[in-house]
Amino acid sequence: MLRDGERHVYWCRIQRSSNGQGAAAGGILSLTFTRIDSKISNFKKQSVQVLGFEWENCGKPDAPAVLKTLSVAPDPISIPGKIIAEASGQSAVLLDSPLPLNVTVEKEDCPEPLHSYGLPCRCPFKPGLYSLPQSDFYIPDVELPSWLTNGHYRAQGVLGKQDSELGCLKMVLALHSN
16 A cells, blocks of 8 residues: 555656657657556545646756646546546657656645645744644545545656656646545
8 A cells, every 4th residue: 555655656658649640740649657666456436536736847947848738627627527628738849759758646645634724744844833723534444546545646747858858747636535
């Protein structure tokens, strides 16, 4: 079971569609994610909600590949369910296959209700007064893959080619399973 603050490592392979066109030529790219540190065996179908989705570019200001806009609705997003998504980006270089994408996903190790009261969960703590009223903490018995339990998540994807960073994107979201 993944404990708060732990990470799993995934390999992402981006491949060109069979029509032979690259991304810059308007072809379709497929993404394949493979977990390389261990296998997940216990799955349980449950509905999940994605809450508070945020994103930002985390690459260098002159990165050759950047996401310009991204909007996802509704908030919260229900899974299973429908979403409305819109995005735009720009690349100053040819993006062809194979093109590695390194993705890091971290679960915040700060349980509720600490977030509800605006309490920080990691150093440094800014000077100030902090107070947590008497609170109940519930730790669920979850049979989802351990990396997909309730919590706040940060994900960072660094796009690179031949030891150079092409772009970087950070996302913040929260999952709530029923």
